[in-house]
Amino acid sequence: MPTRPFQLDDLYAIHIPSDPQMSPDGRSVAFVVSVADAEKDHTRSTIWLVTTDGGEPKQLTSGPADSAPRFSPDGRHLLYLSSSDGGPAQLWSLPLDGGEATRLTDLPLGADLGVWSPDGTMIAWTATVDGAETVEDSVAARRCPVVVDDIGYKIDGLGLRKELRQQLFVLTVDGGQARQLTDGDHDHTMPVWAPDSRGIAVSMPDYSVYGTVLCPQTIAVVDVETGRLTPVTAADAMFWALDWSPDGETLLMVGSDRAGLAEPRLWTVPAEGGQAPRQLLPDHPGNHMPNWDLTFPARFTADGTRVRFGEWYLARTRVLEAPVTGGAPKELLGGTRTVRTAAYGTEAIAFVAGDEGHIAELYISDGQGERQLTRFQESNLGEVDFVAPQVRVFEAPDGQRVHGYILRKDDVEGPSPLLVDVHGGPYNAWTPALSEHFLYQQALAGQGWTVLCVDSRGSASYGDAFMQATNGDWHYADEGDILGAVDVVVAEGLADPARLVLSGFSYGGTMTAWLTTRTDRFAAAIAGVMISDHVSWQGTDAGVLTSEWIAGGPLREVYDRLTDRSPIAHVGKVTTPFMILQNEEDLRCPMLQGELWFQALRAQGVRARLVRYPEVTHFALLGGGAPSYPRDAYQRLMDWALEHTAAASDSSDTER
Numbered sequence: 001m002p003t004r005p006f007q008l009d010d011l012y013a014i015h016i017p018s019d020p021q022m023s024p025d026g027r028s029v030a031f032v033v034s035v036a037d038a039e040k041d042h043t044r045s046t047i048w049l050v051t052t053d054g055g056e057p058k059q060l061t062s063g064p065a066d067s068a069p070r071f072s073p074d075g076r077h078l079l080y081l082s083s084s085d086g087g088p089a090q091l092w093s094l095p096l097d098g099g100e101a102t103r104l105t106d107l108p109l110g111a112d113l114g115v116w117s118p119d120g121t122m123i124a125w126t127a128t129v130d131g132a133e134t135v136e137d138s139v140a141a142r143r144c145p146v147v148v149d150d151i152g153y154k155i156d157g158l159g160l161r162k163e164l165r166q167q168l169f170v171l172t173v174d175g176g177q178a179r180q181l182t183d184g185d186h187d188h189t190m191p192v193w194a195p196d197s198r199g200i201a202v203s204m205p206d207y208s209v210y211g212t213v214l215c216p217q218t219i220a221v222v223d224v225e226t227g228r229l230t231p232v233t234a235a236d237a238m239f240w241a242l243d244w245s246p247d248g249e250t251l252l253m254v255g256s257d258r259a260g261l262a263e264p265r266l267w268t269v270p271a272e273g274g275q276a277p278r279q280l281l282p283d284h285p286g287n288h289m290p291n292w293d294l295t296f297p298a299r300f301t302a303d304g305t306r307v308r309f310g311e312w313y314l315a316r317t318r319v320l321e322a323p324v325t326g327g328a329p330k331e332l333l334g335g336t337r338t339v340r341t342a343a344y345g346t347e348a349i350a351f352v353a354g355d356e357g358h359i360a361e362l363y364i365s366d367g368q369g370e371r372q373l374t375r376f377q378e379s380n381l382g383e384v385d386f387v388a389p390q391v392r393v394f395e396a397p398d399g400q401r402v403h404g405y406i407l408r409k410d411d412v413e414g415p416s417p418l419l420v421d422v423h424g425g426p427y428n429a430w431t432p433a434l435s436e437h438f439l440y441q442q443a444l445a446g447q448g449w450t451v452l453c454v455d456s457r458g459s460a461s462y463g464d465a466f467m468q469a470t471n472g473d474w475h476y477a478d479e480g481d482i483l484g485a486v487d488v489v490v491a492e493g494l495a496d497p498a499r500l501v502l503s504g505f506s507y508g509g510t511m512t513a514w515l516t517t518r519t520d521r522f523a524a525a526i527a528g529v530m531i532s533d534h535v536s537w538q539g540t541d542a543g544v545l546t547s548e549w550i551a552g553g554p555l556r557e558v559y560d561r562l563t564d565r566s567p568i569a570h571v572g573k574v575t576t577p578f579m580i581l582q583n584e585e586d587l588r589c590p591m592l593q594g595e596l597w598f599q600a601l602r603a604q605g606v607r608a609r610l611v612r613y614p615e616v617t618h619f620a621l622l623g624g625g626a627p628s629y630p631r632d633a634y635q636r637l638m639d640w641a642l643e644h645t646a647a648a649s650d651s652s653d654t655e656r
Contacts, residue, residue, distance in 0.1 A: 407453075422511045
């Protein structure tokens with residue numbers, strides 16, 4: 001079959017499987033398929049079923065917004081979320097032996113993921129509840145001043161919390177009414193049933209202390225009959241409940257015994273509380289909340305002696321198994337692939353994984369080997385020749401070893417234009433596995449560019465010390481890792497020093513701005529949802545801990561250091577043509593941050609362009625909103641890069 005490079009319109013052909021769930025008998029897997037709908041400009045999600053022997057996948061729901069399938073314990077019904085009627089998501093139940101789906105909830109603000117009780121008689125879920133006593137009170141509150149007494153009063157994607165809180169509900173399946181089990185000022189999230197169906201573990205974030213990012217999280221157990229809530233972990237720790245041991249005596253958790261920045265690890269704690277948590281693998285270096293995704297499961301095995309879990313290590317995610325009593329874990333899935341999520345049967349594991357040349361698909365691994373259960377990319381993108389990354393290790397100027405990768409077609413000769421892409425976070429990491437995000441990298445590589453991605457200091461999945469290496473010294477601590485890698489790529493003859501372009505989103509956008517204050521070597525720069533001023537950023541939903549990360553202390557003590565680490569403090573040094581992509585409803589990196597940078601550049605005569613995306617929040621440009629927005633942002637990034645490197649190329653040709 002003839003092949004061709006990836007093009008941005010191929011974004012609409014990508015089908016992404018996610019959230020696999022094994023049936024109780026192990027014979028089938030339910031999963032979600034998401035695809036961008038160009039005509040209606042939204043991401044369509046539907047629920048599918050496939051047999052584990054490798055049969056043809058079957059679409060169960062029509063969408064356009066169905067998710068979170070969960071089998072009943074007897075395997076006869078599939079619980080799922082749907083907002084396909086245009087309202088907020090509600091819980092539905094689909095009989096798998098035939099018949100129409102039944103809507104189970106009708107909540108004003110919708111429901112979250114539902115979980116069957118082990119005995120199959122009840123369903124638990126959390127839902128956002130408005131604490132205003134009546135609808136009239138809620139409407140009136142929108143016209144009144146908002147009174148705020150604590151930090152954490154706003155969340156990107158939600159807006160002002162006001163009286164909105166997440167509460168726990170249960171429903172008796174056999175004709176019962178929904179009951180709200182929790183109330184009060186706390187949120188209650190991620191319900192996990194006890195094996196005897198008499199208790200539910202929930203995680204309770206406390207936004208009032210630090211804000212909404214890495215705040216304290218208490219685990220408590222709710223008695224299903226009485227609603228009595230018993231805290232299990234300390235109020236200053238940060239844990240999320242994941243599973244109960246089969247005997248009901250132990251809870252499996254992920255997080256840290258202190259709130260704030262730390263690589264999340266697996267812990268156990270007695271379900272009745274009263275004892276300190278025990279870290280499961282204290283000497284193992286991985287991050288056990290892969291990609292900061294709380295939906296990646298960790299589970300006890302059926303006999304309770306082992307735990308299966310995902311681990312994010314050296315920018316890849318694998319599945320491991322470890323004894324509960326301690327000891328070295330063994331790898332069950334991984335290798336050169338990146339596992340995006342998994343579902344654990346008694347022995348089999350259903351999982352979604354991708355590698356350097358293939359977007360993720362659904363697989364099954366069991367005693368008979370491993371089988372691929374979906375082939376969406378082969379069917380829809382079979383003629384696309386994706387550029388596989390070359391994994392590299394660079395040495396920073398101070399000798400620190402830093403991982404990264406290079407995208408470059410094999411047939412490209414001599415120095416090419418170079419895109420240096422900086423990841424967000426900074427407590428994140430690039431993955432060498434092909435992802436549906438950041439595919440402008442593939443589009444540029446297909447046109448003969450080289451793309452450089454560096455996991456500089458501060459990146460997650462390389463151990464806690466590496467992730468914390470930028471603490472108190474943002475930008476200064478990690479700039480050399482990126483610029484040093486650029487020096488290597490130029491010295492190797494892969495990149496034309498006159499055609500270097502810098503880009504990044506979120507922290508990557510902020511670092512893009514910072515690096516243009518430190519060097520004029522880049523022909524152009526593109527920053528998405530950036531921060532320009534770290535002092536004013538302290539007022540966002542990210543919370544007050546950010547001053548600790550950036551400058552090493554609370555705002556009152558490190559104001560000058562925060563100012564010095566703000567790109568805007570050094571904007572007078574910038575000469576690089578700069579494009580800013582900013583979202584108007586972003587509470588994490590607000591529009592004002594991009595506006596400030598844009599106006600400062602224009603005031604000093606630097607060519608700059610500001611692109612404003614209306615009605616979307618922080619992650620919309622990376623696939624969290626209407627598909628047209630990332631498509632538009634990626635095209636603008638490429639056009640800006642091509643325009644400014646073309647001028648440099650013409651100049652180089654004239655000199656030759």
